[in-house]
Amino acid sequence: MNPAAIELKNCTKTFRGKIAVHDLSLTVEPGTVYGLVGDNGAGKTTTIKMLLGLLPPSRGSVSVLGCDPQKDHVEIMKRTGYVSENRELYDWMTVSEILWFNAQFYSTWDNDLVQRTMRSMELNPKQKIKHLSRGMRAKVAMLLAMGHKPDLLILDEPSSGLDPLVRREILEHIIAIIQSEGRTVFLSSHLIDEVERIADRVGILCDGDMMRDESLDAIKETSKRIRVAWNGDMPDPGQFKNVRRIDQSGREEAYFTQCFNDNVLDQFRERHPASLEVEALGLEEIVVETIRAQKHFLKSLEKVG
Amino acid sequence: MLITIDPTNGAPIFQQVVQQVKYKIAGGVLKEGDQLPSVRELAGKLRINPNTVAKAYAELERAGIIVTRRGLGCYVGDKSVIIKKNERLKIVSQHIERALMEAYHLDIPLHEVEQLFQQEIDKIQKRRQL
Numbered sequence: 001m002n003p004a005a006i007e008l009k010n011c012t013k014t015f016r017g018k019i020a021v022h023d024l025s026l027t028v029e030p031g032t033v034y035g036l037v038g039d040n041g042a043g044k045t046t047t048i049k050m051l052l053g054l055l056p057p058s059r060g061s062v063s064v065l066g067c068d069p070q071k072d073h074v075e076i077m078k079r080t081g082y083v084s085e086n087r088e089l090y091d092w093m094t095v096s097e098i099l100w101f102n103a104q105f106y107s108t109w110d111n112d113l114v115q116r117t118m119r120s121m122e123l124n125p126k127q128k129i130k131h132l133s134r135g136m137r138a139k140v141a142m143l144l145a146m147g148h149k150p151d152l153l154i155l156d157e158p159s160s161g162l163d164p165l166v167r168r169e170i171l172e173h174i175i176a177i178i179q180s181e182g183r184t185v186f187l188s189s190h191l192i193d194e195v196e197r198i199a200d201r202v203g204i205l206c207d208g209d210m211m212r213d214e215s216l217d218a219i220k221e222t223s224k225r226i227r228v229a230w231n232g233d234m235p236d237p238g239q240f241k242n243v244r245r246i247d248q249s250g251r252e253e254a255y256f257t258q259c260f261n262d263n264v265l266d267q268f269r270e271r272h273p274a275s276l277e278v279e280a281l282g283l284e285e286i287v288v289e290t291i292r293a294q295k296h297f298l299k300s301l302e303k304v305g
Numbered sequence: 306m307l308i309t310i311d312p313t314n315g316a317p318i319f320q321q322v323v324q325q326v327k328y329k330i331a332g333g334v335l336k337e338g339d340q341l342p343s344v345r346e347l348a349g350k351l352r353i354n355p356n357t358v359a360k361a362y363a364e365l366e367r368a369g370i371i372v373t374r375r376g377l378g379c380y381v382g383d384k385s386v387i388i389k390k391n392e393r394l395k396i397v398s399q400h401i402e403r404a405l406m407e408a409y410h411l412d413i414p415l416h417e418v419e420q421l422f423q424q425e426i427d428k429i430q431k432r433r434q435l
Contacts (some may be wrong), residue, residue, distance in 0.1 A: 033354055171352050179345055196312035198354045217317040275417055280315020 003066045005184035006051060007032045011060035013046050018045040022208040024060070028186055028201070030151075033178060035040055035216075036188040037201030037287050042205040044188035045085060048156050051186070052082060065151055074145055081145030085156040086139050089129045095140060096125035106148035113295065114147045121169065135166035142173055154219065155187040167194070174198060186296040202286055206294045208282065212258070216283070224260040224284040225279040228253050228268050240267050244293050256289040306333065306342055310351050318353055322361035330370065331392035341371060341379040363431060 006028035011023040036044050050054040050062050053076060062068065067075050089228030090098055095118070099292035103109040121139045132140065137146065140161070145153060158174070159167040161172040171194060177183055178198070189195050189211040195202060202219055204211040212219055226243065229252045237245040240255065240262050251274070257264050260278070268276055281289075308325045310318055327334040331339040339378045341347075344362060348355035362379055408418045 032356065158385060168352065172349065175348055175352060175355070181349070193312050197310075197318070197352055200356055217319070220315060220317050282313035282315055284313060 003030075004028060004055055004063070005032075005065060005302045006034070006061040006186060007061075008047075009061045009198070010052060010064075011047075011057040011062060013043075013050060013055060014058045019208050021050070021057075021205075022268055024210055025210075026213050026257060028184060028211065031182050032200040033185045033187070033198050034201050034203065034205045036205060037185070037190065037192055037193035037195055037283075038188075038205030038212050039190070039291055041207075043208040044205060045156055047205070048186075048188060051154060052080070056271060070106035074204070078108075078148070079151045081148070081153045083138075083145045083155045083158055085160070087141040089137060089140060089144075091130035092128070093124050093125055094128050095132075098129060098140065099125075099143065102144050102147060108148045110147060110149055113149070114143060117143055117146070117173070121173075121248070125261050138162055138166060138170060141286070151182070152184045152186065153188075154197075157189055158180075158187060159189070161189060167191070180243055192287055193282075196283040198270065200234075202283070204290050206291045207298070210296070211290050211294055219286060220237075220280065221261060221292070222260050222285070223256075223258050225281055225285075226255040226257060226265070226268065227275075227277040227279060228255070229274040229276075231272070231274045234270055242284075244296070246289060246292075256293065258293070306347075308351060310353060312353075319357045319361040319364065322347075322358060323364050326361070326365055327370065327392050327397070329388075331389050331396060335381050336380050337383050341381070342380055342431070350381045
C-alpha cells in the first residue's frame with residue numbers, strides 16, 4: 001500500500017492569534033485529484049503553504065509524499081510542482097531563459113516534453129516574460145511546474161483571472177498530467193465548475209474550518225434542495241432537522257440539506273404537504289449553501305454567546 | 306462518439322457519461338461491436354478526470370452494456386439488445402409523462418388524452434398498412 005500523497009493531521013495555523021486554519025485533517029490518495037474550495041480568506045492558500053513547507057503549522061502534522069515539509073523541503077520541491085496564485089516569474093528573462101534556468105535545479109527535467117508542450121501552448125521562446133500576456137504567463141508558470149515530471153502537482157487558483165480559452169488549455173494540461181499514472185493533483189480554486197470536472201475528492205473550507213471532505217459523488221448525493229408547498233398553515237421551519245430554509249415565497253418553501261436521506265424527507269411527508277420535490281444541485285450551489293449555512297450558524301453562536 | 310457533459314448538473318459526471326452512452330445505444334447511434342473511445346481520449350475530449358471516465362466504463366461493463374477486450378479497448382456488447390428495449394421504454398415513458406403534464410395544465414381530462422392516444426396509434430397503423 002502506497003503512503004498517502006498528502007496527509008494533514010489536526011493542523012491549526014494562527015497568525016498573531018488569529019486562526020487561519022483550524023484543526024484541519026485531510027488525506028489525498030496517490031493518483032487522485034483533490035479540489036479545495038471555499039470563499040476568499042477561507043484558508044486555502046495557507047493550507048497550500050503548509051504543504052510546501054513555506055509555513056509551519058502552529059499545531060498538528062503535515063506529511064507530503066511521505067516527507068515532513070519543514071525538514072525535507074528540498075526533497076519535496078524536487079518531487080512537487082507548484083503554481084502559486086500570483087505566478088511570480090523573473091520578468092527580465094525570456095521564456096527559453098527561464099526554462100533553462102529552472103532546468104538546472106532538477107535532475108529529472110524532461111526537455112523534450114517541455115519543448116513539445118511549449119510549442120503546443122504557442123509560446124514564443126524568445127519573448128521576455130515582462131511582455132507576456134496574463135494567459136501566456138500562466139502557461140509559462142504551468143510549464144515550469146511540470147517540466148521535472150513531479151509526483152505531485154499543487155496549484156493555487158490555476159486559472160483565476162484568465163480568459164475561457166486559456167482556462168480550457170490549462171485544464172487540458174492538468175488532465176494530461178493526471179493521465180500519466182500515479183500523479184497526484186491538489187488544486188485550490190474558486191472556479192467551481194473546473195473543480196467539478198476534474199476532482200475525485202472535494203474539501204469545502206469556510207473561515208478556516210473544513211465543512212466537507214468527501215468524494216465529489218458523495219457530496220452530490222447527500223446535498224439536495226427540497227422544495228415543498230403547503231396546503232394550509234405553514235409549519236415552523238425551525239422544527240425540521242438537518243435542513244435549513246433557504247427561500248420562501250407564498251406557500252412554497254425551499255430547504256437545503258447536507259445529509260439527504262429518507263428520514264429527512266419523512267419529517268416533511270408527515271405534515272402532508274401539497275407537493276414535495278427533491279432537486280439535485282451542482283457543486284457551485286452546494287458550496288454556496290454550505291458556506292452560507294456555516295456563516296449563519298456562526299452568527300447564531302455570537303448572538304447566544 | 307460525441308458526448309456533452311454539464312458539470313453543473315446535479316447528476317455525478319460519471320452517471321452523465323453512462324446515461325449518454327446508454328442513450329446512444331438505445332438510439333442506434335452506437336451499435337453492437339462498435340468501439341468506444343479510450344478512457345484517455347474521452348477524458349481529454351470532455352476535459353474531465355480520467356478516473357471519472359474509467360468509473361463510467363466500469364459501470365457500463367458491470368451492466369453488460371460494454372465489454373472490454375484486453376489490449377484492444379471497449380466495445381458495445383451483445384447484451385445491448387435487451388438494454389436497448391428497456392432504455393427505449395424509459396425514454397418513451399418520459400415523453401408520455403411530459404405530454405400528460407401538458408394535458409393537465411391545458412385542462413384536458415385524462416380519458417380524452419387516452420382517446421387522443423388511441424387516435425394517434427390508429428393513424429400510425431393506417432400509415433403502415435398503406
